Amino acid sequence: MGISVGIMFLIMAVVAGWLLKQTMSTTPWIARTTIVEGHGGSFSQAKAKIGLWVFLAVVTSLFALFISAYTTRMELGDWRPLPEPTLLWFNTAILVLSSIALQWARHSVEKEEIGGVKIGLAAGGGLTISFMVGQLVAWQQLGDLGYHPSTNPANGFFYLITGLHGLHMLGGLVAWCRTSFKVWRGSEAAEVRLSVELCTAYWHFLLVVWFVLFGLMLST
Amino acid sequence: MAYVTHDETAYVAPLEVEEEHLYHAKTWLGKYVFSQDAKVIAIQYACTAMGIGLVALVFSLIMRLQLGFPNTFAFIAPEDYYQFVTMHGMIMVIYLLTALFLGGFGNYLIPLMVGARDMVFPYVNMISYWVYLVAVLILVASMFVPGGATGSGWTLYPPQAVTAGTPGSDLGIILMLVSLIVFIIGFTMGGLNYVVTVLQGRTRGMTLMRLPLTVWGIFMATVLALLAFPALLVACIMMLFDKIVGTSFFMPAVISMGEQLPHTGGSPVLFEHLFWFFGHPEVYIVALPAFGIVSDLLATHARKTIFGYRMMVWAIVVIGGLSFIVWAHHMYVSGMNPYFGFFFATTTLIIAIPTAIKVYNWVLTLWHGNIRLTVPMMFAIGFIFTFINGGLTGLFLGNVTVDLPLSDTYFVVAHFHMVMAVSPVLVVFGAIYHWYPKMTGRLLNDGLGRAHFWITFLGTYAIYYPMHYLGFLGLPRRYYAMGPTEFMPESAHSLNQFITISAIMVGAAQLLFLYNLIVSYRNGKEAGHNPWESTTLEWQTPATPPGHGNFGSELPLVYRWAYDYSVPGAPADFLPQNLPPQGGSAEGIREGKVD
Numbered sequence: 090m091g092i093s094v095g096i097m098f099l100i101m102a103v104v105a106g107w108l109l110k111q112t113m114s115t116t117p118w119i120a121r122t123t124i125v126e127g128h129g130g131s132f133s134q135a136k137a138k139i140g141l142w143v144f145l146a147v148v149t150s151l152f153a154l155f156i157s158a159y160t161t162r163m164e165l166g167d168w169r170p171l172p173e174p175t176l177l178w179f180n181t182a183i184l185v186l187s188s189i190a191l192q193w194a195r196h197s198v199e200k201e202e203i204g205g206v207k208i209g210l211a212a213g214g215g216l217t218i219s220f221m222v223g224q225l226v227a228w229q230q231l232g233d234l235g236y237h238p239s240t241n242p243a244n245g246f247f248y249l250i251t252g253l254h255g256l257h258m259l260g261g262l263v264a265w266c267r268t269s270f271k272v273w274r275g276s277e278a279a280e281v282r283l284s285v286e287l288c289t290a291y292w293h294f295l296l297v298v299w300f301v302l303f304g305l306m307l308s309t
Numbered sequence: 310m311a312y313v314t315h316d317e318t319a320y321v322a323p324l325e326v327e328e329e330h331l332y333h334a335k336t337w338l339g340k341y342v343f344s345q346d347a348k349v350i351a352i353q354y355a356c357t358a359m360g361i362g363l364v365a366l367v368f369s370l371i372m373r374l375q376l377g378f379p380n381t382f383a384f385i386a387p388e389d390y391y392q393f394v395t396m397h398g399m400i401m402v403i404y405l406l407t408a409l410f411l412g413g414f415g416n417y418l419i420p421l422m423v424g425a426r427d428m429v430f431p432y433v434n435m436i437s438y439w440v441y442l443v444a445v446l447i448l449v450a451s452m453f454v455p456g457g458a459t460g461s462g463w464t465l466y467p468p469q470a471v472t473a474g475t476p477g478s479d480l481g482i483i484l485m486l487v488s489l490i491v492f493i494i495g496f497t498m499g500g501l502n503y504v505v506t507v508l509q510g511r512t513r514g515m516t517l518m519r520l521p522l523t524v525w526g527i528f529m530a531t532v533l534a535l536l537a538f539p540a541l542l543v544a545c546i547m548m549l550f551d552k553i554v555g556t557s558f559f560m561p562a563v564i565s566m567g568e569q570l571p572h573t574g575g576s577p578v579l580f581e582h583l584f585w586f587f588g589h590p591e592v593y594i595v596a597l598p599a600f601g602i603v604s605d606l607l608a609t610h611a612r613k614t615i616f617g618y619r620m621m622v623w624a625i626v627v628i629g630g631l632s633f634i635v636w637a638h639h640m641y642v643s644g645m646n647p648y649f650g651f652f653f654a655t656t657t658l659i660i661a662i663p664t665a666i667k668v669y670n671w672v673l674t675l676w677h678g679n680i681r682l683t684v685p686m687m688f689a690i691g692f693i694f695t696f697i698n699g700g701l702t703g704l705f706l707g708n709v710t711v712d713l714p715l716s717d718t719y720f721v722v723a724h725f726h727m728v729m730a731v732s733p734v735l736v737v738f739g740a741i742y743h744w745y746p747k748m749t750g751r752l753l754n755d756g757l758g759r760a761h762f763w764i765t766f767l768g769t770y771a772i773y774y775p776m777h778y779l780g781f782l783g784l785p786r787r788y789y790a791m792g793p794t795e796f797m798p799e800s801a802h803s804l805n806q807f808i809t810i811s812a813i814m815v816g817a818a819q820l821l822f823l824y825n826l827i828v829s830y831r832n833g834k835e836a837g838h839n840p841w842e843s844t845t846l847e848w849q850t851p852a853t854p855p856g857h858g859n860f861g862s863e864l865p866l867v868y869r870w871a872y873d874y875s876v877p878g879a880p881a882d883f884l885p886q887n888l889p890p891q892g893g894s895a896e897g898i899r900e901g902k903v904d
């Protein structure tokens with residue numbers, strides 16, 4: 090559980106640090122007309138972005154807890170590590186490429202080049218789908234070799250963690266669909282800018298999560 | 310503490326409101342059923358939570374009947390008893406209190422109190438409620454499947470939760486786990502809204518340090534819930550795998566009913582860690598909103614500035630942070646390393662410090678206040694009593710040596726009911742008496758309210774005080790019937806009957822409350838827009854109940870914190886948050902006109 094405690098500690102430290110900044114030398118009991126910029130008004134970019142960040146904190150907590158469970162269960166005697174299929178390296182490369190493609194879309198949306206956005210989105214989505222298919226094939230390969238989830242906790246964790254990561258990718262693909270839909274229906278770059286940025290951030294995040302998970306599985 | 314300071318009171322242009330971004334429902338269904346208005350969602354959450362909570366209340370009364378009068382009621386079989394215990398605990402903690410405080414009060418109060426027109430993601434907010442409803446329905450369904458609901462205790466410890474012999478060890482537990490997973494998904498959607506609305510939805514001038522403590526409490530509780538529920542999610546998913554796929558995450562090799570199960574080598578203690586990593590913060594998920602709300606009730610009805618506002622905010626945050634490193638105090642009996650136990654006992658005692666600070670500040674808020682003993686105020690003061698009581702027994706149980714003999718006795722039942730059942734529920738009642746006038750435009754009946762308070766407050770003491778003693782005697786928790794034992798004198802059995810009779814009276818008093826809620830909706834006294842003469846923004850809305858968009862054509866501008874009560878030299882004994890530093894006349898303030 091140490092890992093989870095560490096992550097929680099980090100997140101709470103961010104909250105506390107932010108609060109410290111707010112509370113230092115404020116005198117709330119004194120009435121004033123201090124106007125804070127950027128509050129109130131319409132649905133701003135910042136709201137969606139902060140929303141995504143908060144969500145990423147939740148997902149971080151989820152995976153941190155899985156890792157804690159993994160490392161705790163690993164200590165027990167019956168743990169038999171499973172051989173990671175070589176295919177996983179290939180899948181990892183594809184996932185990296187999909188992140189790069191989305192970064193390209195993001196780069197283009199900033200420069201208002203809708204053509205580049207289309208290329209980036211199409212490539213990113215296609216690569217992501219291939220990644221997921223690749224993961225399924227990896228499952229199949231392991232299954233054929235007799236590594237079923239119930240035969241060993243290491244196998245169980247493998248399917249569980251890759252599956253959960255895949256589910257999060259799937260959620261990302263829903264957002265990707267909505268963005269692409271808008272783009273191909275002829276939206277301006279400015280209109281989809283926020284969506285593209287959010288998708289890209291989410292993809293990078295899931296890529297990092299995958300690095301951590303894959304690293305964990307390789308090293309144990 | 311002068312009421313006018315500074316000359317930076319230059320004219321501030323009113324904020325132009327961009328109406329186009331507010332979702333307007335076009336159909337009746339969109340307005341009242343699939344509404345995206347946080348106020349409607351709040352009421353949906355609250356009604357669903359209270360409905361299922363009533364079921365849990367009935368379960369507890371059935372349990373009490375059995376405990377007070379064993380061998381009398383043929384319809385309560387031992388299996389039923391375990392199912393009632395489990396469902397009662399789970400519903401009360403998660404489906405009632407968590408949903409009511411965050412989904413109910415959070416949705417209603419956050420936008421109004423921070424001066425927003427709605428939550429920042431109204432659509433997601435709506436989905437959140439419907440997902441919650443599905444979770445409740447799955448839970449209810451689990452009571453009707455073959456084998457019935459799970460009877461494993463609300464902690465759902467494996468291996469017994471999934472092995473034959475425990476009621477509902479097949480479909481019951483599966484549906485329970487699925488329901489929790491669905492609940493967590495729904496909650497996360499709502500939680501994102503509450504957090505981001507507090508961070509980004511505030512009106513101009515509403516700095517973080519001007520937020521009412523209610524918002525702080527709900528905000529921090531949501532942060533805790535967002536980070537802690539994943540632990541329960543992980544535990545539920547892994548247990549589902551153990552149950553359905555046959556993995557051995559938690560399941561050791563077991564011989565169940567003479568049959569060797571396929572599992573080997575799993576760790577039930579791992580489940581306990583995950584469960585309590587969620588479970589302890591959960592205590593604060595229901596406590597922090599209660600802390601926040603009670604602070605506002607006390608300040609408003611004592612006509613006094615809350616004592617130590619910044620300290621209160623800090624205490625909320627520190628308690629939130631610390632609540633992640635005390636979880637194993639629920640596991641002292643699991644055979645942990647003594648150093649481990651020492652660590653967790655220490656952190657548990659440390660968390661008492663910010664908690665005690667809060668209690669002192671509440672009491673000091675009352676000190677020399679101009680106390681108005683309204684019904685919400687009585688509930689708020691009642692809360693201080695029960696919370697101190699439950700908190701003190703918590704200090705006992707936090708010590709390993711004291712906990713070991715008391716663990717799993719009625720002392721624990723008494724402790725946690727005092728601290729996390731009765732206390733927050735008293736705040737829920739106080740809050741409903743306080744905000745009902747805003748939600749409906751009418752006051753709840755005062756006489757009924759007072760009767761409700763006294764029966765509930767004294768009644769819960771009659772129920773739980775004696776349980777401490779039963780716990781000392783060694784009466785174990787989660788037992789269907791004791792049978793003849795040496796350590797239980799005859800008087801303990803009479804005490805059990807007394808507790809049961811008190812519980813039935815408390816249960817009946819809740820009918821008074823329900824009756825009050827329903828009747829006052831049409832026939833209650835007109836409340837006016839600000840019956841308690843409160844400073845916070847929800848009482849300054851142009852319409853009561855607040856219309857769609859909350860604040861009419863212009864969002865309020867905030868100049869002051871939420872606790873300007875009895876300010877020396879001020880025109881009225883309360884100054885609404887949107888009153889400019891130099892403005893205001895006594896009548897204007899009372900009528901809700903601020904310029």
Ligand code: HEM
Nearest residue numbers: 369372394395398401402462463464729730786787788812
């Ligand atoms: C009139 C009100 C209530 C009565 C009479 C009551 C009574 C009981 C009884 C008899 C038990 C079973 C004790 C045992 O056999 O071990 C119990 C357990 C429990 N109650 Fe309550 N209760 C009430 C309200 C609440 C509330 C509001 C909560 C919310 C937090 C709550 C949370 C729990 C929990 C978590 C358990 C443990 C369940 C388990 O052992 O798995 N109760 N209660």
Ligand SMILES: [Cu+2]
Nearest residue numbers: 589592636639
């Ligand atoms: Cu605890």
